[in-house]
Amino acid sequence: MAVDYTTQAAGGIGDAVLRKEDRKFVTGEGRYVDDLKLPGMLHAAFVRSPFGHARITSIDAAAALALPGVHAVLTHESLPVETGVLSASNPGGDVRHPEQAILVKEIARYVGEPVAMVIADDRYLARDGADLVHVEYDPLPVVVDAEKALEAGAPLVHAEYDSNLVKTLEHHTDGFDDAMAKASKVIKLRVDNQRLTPSAMETRGCIGDWQDATGEVTLYTSTQVAHFVRTFVSIVCGTSEAKVRVVTPDVGGGFGAKLNTYREEFAVCAASHAVGRPVKWIEDRTEAGVATIHGRAQVQYYEVGVTDEGKIVALKFDAIQNNGAYNMLLTPSISHLTLFMVPGLYDIQDISIRIRQAFTNTTPTDAYRGAGRPEATHGIERLMDAIADELGIDAAEIRRRNFIKPEQFPYSSATGLIYDSGSYDENLDAALELSDYAGFEARRAESEAKGKYRGIGLSTYVEVCGLAPSAVTAALGIGAPGWEHSTVRLHPTGKATVITGTSPHGQGHATSWSQITQTELGIPFEDVEVIHGDTAFQPYGLGTYGSRSLAVGGIALYRSLGKVREKARELAAHLLECSVDDMEWTGTAWQVKGSPDRSKTIQELAYAGWTSASLPEGIEPVLEATTFHDPPNFTFPSGTHVCEVEIDPDTGRIEILKYTAVDDCGNVINPLIVDGQVHGGIIQGLGQALFEETVYAEDGQMLTPTFVEYLVPSAADVPEMTLSRTTTPSPSNPLGVKGIGEAGTIGASAAIVNAAVDALSGLGVRHIEMPMQPARIWNVIQEAKS
């Protein structure tokens, strides 16, 4: 369904309106967790395992407890909790879920695992106290590499299992073997999608406030999923869910890392219960490197069968996913998302997939921007270039020959998804044009004349967003639904409050939701207030992740606005003494058809609904409506990214000369916000391609815990980007929207690596692993030359 919003007034759908969130942030009035102070609040610091795998033989807290200002030292034995950390993920059933105690019980399984918790008057004293807790460890054998972890005889991360295998995910189509046998060529490729540290600028942090008299607990926490946290706090801490309130103040970025429920969130609640005062914990950056989930960490083996013309006839994907030492909220489901997207946007119906997940002595992995989908996209986009290279076909042409065509939508993928809409040729054409792909060889020659290597790389992607239809999440073994909540409430003064179950942390929902409200209900943008992230205000909310907020939460809002508008229509008809069928909506008022002098504005109707002096029969007072929207399908944004690089052979440094992105996220509510999401997403993908890697030594030590070793891109490292859009509205929702939060990250890394491989192709280079730091590129060049 195409919706034309080009004629909307300023502040409505489609307008690049400036964000209403901004003022508090630019004046320093944002309120993040660490900005909050509660009366009597104490501070927590954690003692963490310095070993990747070790048995704890003793914990001596005497010196810490003797320090003035230290109130308590809590360990597994003394922390009042009922269970360990819970996971909501069991894809295919039979996933191994070992116990993950809130504080280590006997055996620590990764560096940074919390062993004890020190509660003190301030954060300095808490840290001092933590340094005085003496823990004796008996080191055990360590395995950090997932492939090695699955070899016979590998050290066992969890001794109760006979191997480190968490789960094997498989998907094979019947015709695969025949199809592969008929291929005229089989091409193989190994791709290592390295481990990453999400690195939101605000680390995690939380305050637990347990009221002894009532048994109520309030948890202030930097999260993307307040309601998940509430549900799990009630179970872990052994209290009624009705007594738990989770408040999400301003959140300084999440990128999936705050789509989780963490030990520290349970621990501050339990500690507050134990000491009888509020307890705050703020993660420091070095802690964040080990205590917050990591992303990616997947090694992939591709085998693709092709015809002489470059048409893919069969695809085999065998991967090993490093889950880390435990399963967090969604860990086993992340590589399941990879499974779904293995074929990408190519028409490949014969497929064989196996993904083996492994426990290792490392920090658990889980959702990081893209969550399983960047892994699939990066791999197949590297593979497409390998095919193009092998067959001597242009990289754009090989993709074109394999694209799903517009007339094939809705398209049933070999992995069981129904792609909603898309026009992949259109994305590709626009990106080739904008990047002057045709003129590239002349530019390559210019660089060669300067003694430099120049390359151009493509990445064409589709992603699965709008997580998710609840029946599907259940079928995928995720123990949570995928719907979203909204409430729209009109006040006597005609202003509106929107309560949303989404949980923005930079995405600008207050702005976008106000735009939707203005367009659909005629309440001016500035008269709309958006409330989110407080379980006391919402029936339930599933939160913000998986590019779902607009496609699910935005549609929940759209439907509530429609309900309010229809109720207002009945009220207007009643007050104007005519039939409901005779009313027409002007955009801001209901009027009798053809009689502008007989009308009621939405504000007048809000007042009349509140006074309730005269209501139509069967209509309750107040213009308010609530919706729980469960989407009928996912959405499938797509795009083409083109990157042009120049490599200095003397230093190995890659300079990005030009970056072009054409994205199709369906209809757009606010182009400013969409572009901002694309910019940020691309630079996170660029970070993976060029700089970022979370590294463990073989003995389990974490070598990259801070921004000194873990290289997040700075402004000086990244290019100006050129963006454009195509639009194929999603038929799955009435706004035709798809989602854009992860697209940039999903599209970027392959475009950059493909450009670098192209630049060095003249030397015979066929593949480069990420991150492409200068030393790696320099070595690749030396090896190629020798």
Next chain:
Amino acid sequence: MGETITVTVNGTAHTAEVEPRTLLVHFLREQLNLTGTHIGCDTSTCGCCTVHVDGDAVLSCSTLAIQCDGREVRTVEGLQSEDGTLHPIQQAFHENHGLQCGYCTPGMMMAAVGIIEQQPNATDDEIRAALEGNLCRCTGYQNIVASIRAAADQMARS
């Protein structure tokens, strides 16, 4: 064990007792309740805590409060005029969508004001080079650079 210091912050003199080890950022946040200055790392790498001391942009996580005795500190709370008019850098970040989650924004703006004062005609590349010590994970920097350029132009005109 406390030391008495007097620090002028955003034009107001504050006399307070601090531990010698107290970092300026904790003094501002915990004792003066100026929570606009944020902490993003422990290695002087991210720039979230950038404030001005005697007119120079410094990292308040790597400065002791006692080092600021008798000095002038300016934080994000001191950018806007008393009548509530936003400083050109604040206005520019808003108008150019130079922020998303807002966490790096105060430090980013304080660094930007320093850049504009030192290099009023900085090119985009010079702005990017000068911003190297301020990390943002949301924006990809494109709109931050545009914001700083716009603010520099505005400040040059006024």
